[in-house]
Amino acid sequence: MKRTALSAVIAVVVVSSCGSAGEPSLPTSSPSSAVTLPTSSPSAAPSPVTYPPSAVRVVVNGVERPYGTAIAVDGVGGTKVSLTFPFSVERSSVDRWLPRMGSPSWVDDRTVNLTFAETEPNPGFKIPQIISTDGLSSIDLLIVALRYLPSLTLSVYSIDGATAPSGPRASGSWRVPGGPVFAISPEVSRVLFYPVIAGSDAAHVFDLATRTSMELKLPTDSAPYVAGSWLPDGRVLLIGNALWLGRPDKPLARVANLAQVQPLNAAPSPGGTYVAVAGAQAVWLFDLRDGSARVLPGSSGGCGRGFAWSQDEHLLAWIDCATLSVRVTDAVTNRIVRIIDGVANALSGLPTGDFIVTRDSGQQGEGARSLGVVYSFGGTEKERYLGYAWSISADGRYLLNIGSCCAGGPSSSLTDLGTPNAQPIGLPGIASWTADGRILVTSFSRS
Structure with a gap:
């Protein structure tokens, strides 16, 4: 009888110390200090830039003309106009405003040429807004004030x-x-x-x-x-x-x-x-x-x-x-x-x-x-x-x-x-x- 009681006591102690079955004990460690990783601040977005119309180079019949002045031509033999912009242009912002009778032709994203027949009645035109390919630059209201001499x-x-x-x-x-x-x-x-x-x-x-x-x-x-x-x-x-x-x-x-x-x-x-x-x-x-x-x-x-x-x-x-x-x-x-x-x-x-x-x-x-x-x-x-x-x-x-x-x-x-x-x-x-x-x-x- 004494042996049986002692065995029961030992069994209880073993079970108590081992925990319940199916719940294995996990090793524990002492908490460590928090580690701070270096971070970089986000870069500032480029600001939109609006250029004045005078930034466009206007060449008429091979001669550069100051912007803002009326350009008088005799029209004999036709009139050639070249526009060079200060940035790469989103062509769709320009094409719809260029006169078709001028037969517009792009040299690259910055330069477009037009040629007007000598009998074209009105070679002047204007472009309400010119936008760059990246959308960050623009020019508002470019006027090409071409007129004929009598x-x-x-x-x-x-x-x-x-x-x-x-x-x-x-x-x-x-x-x-x-x-x-x-x-x-x-x-x-x-x-x-x-x-x-x-x-x-x-x-x-x-x-x-x-x-x-x-x-x-x-x-x-x-x-x-x-x-x-x-x-x-x-x-x-x-x-x-x-x-x-x-x-x-x-x-x-x-x-x-x-x-x-x-x-x-x-x-x-x-x-x-x-x-x-x-x-x-x-x-x-x-x-x-x-x-x-x-x-x-x-x-x-x-x-x-x-x-x-x-x-x-x-x-x-x-x-x-x-x-x-x-x-x-x-x-x-x-x-x-x-x-x-x-x-x-x-x-x-x-x-x-x-x-x-x-x-x-x-x-x-x-x-x-x-x-x-x-x-x-x-x-x-x-x-x-x-x-x-x-x-x-x-x-x-x-x-x-x-x-x-x-x-x-x-x-x-x-x-x-x-x-x-x-x-x-x-x-x-x-x-x-x-x-x-x-x-x-x-x-x-x-x-």
Whole structure:
């Protein structure tokens, strides 16, 4: 009995000291001191930088231009612009603002080049914001203030080109430096510029093929002029204090003194035999062969609202300034052969051999159009049109409605009279017919 009790006591002690089964004891250690690891502070983020527009290098036609100044170019032969930015550019922030007609071309992420055709009407542009590729740099509102020096843009269209399904296509276009008063030679190869204000540029001829200008040989006191034109044989006619006539490469001759005439307007006959001159007191007829002059009977002066010659040079239609009626005079006999009553505001000849008289249409307010009435030299009314000015092709099929009102600048339209309900085709400027039946469209850019 004693042995059994002792064994039980030992068993209890062993169990107590070993712990419960399935819960092994883990070694313990004394707590150690905490270890602090070295840490680095985060680097500061780069700050966005806004550059001034002057940080962009602007080069026009090979010459660097200071930013903020208006850049005037003549446009002849086209205009080339190069922009170099001070950082690599996110191109999408620039591309959508670059004019497509400038054919933008990137050299790299910093430089873009543009080339404008010489007939492009407005090469200036602006970019609201330019952003760098990393988004940290920008330029706000870059303005490239390009403008043309005073110049004339002229384009020639065939009928097929003007009526092309994709829109009018010119067969030739040019930009010519010069003032707003000009006359274009019948074959569209030269342009005569002449001053109508004293002190303006001298009269000169610009050759479209060679792109060169020739000043006319005239006395310095011959300017200004009220009219200038080309004759079919290539001679130039200028009307000022005298009647000047000659070839552009030779001194012009004084054919007649016009001091007593005080000219307001003039129109040569189709063959270059005569020139009609509207004076302050009367209408005069000058013979360009010998300089002889005569006053048209019954004429009064002071208005100079236009002339129309018959194709055979025998008849001249003009406006009597006292009654504003149209009178037709025989240039050979100097007799009035016909009078067309009614108030005439203007008068011009047509390639068909008829003439058109501008009258009041009765419309009023902005955009009001005039009434154009077509007459034969026999006095028969043939057609009526609404618009501002008109011309009809020699075959009578196409009508040019010339000029426009209000905003957007001058324009014209071409209508096929031989097609029922034909829609007018817009042309970008003042249109007229050439001697060979093409369409000439001109527009003027002021400085």
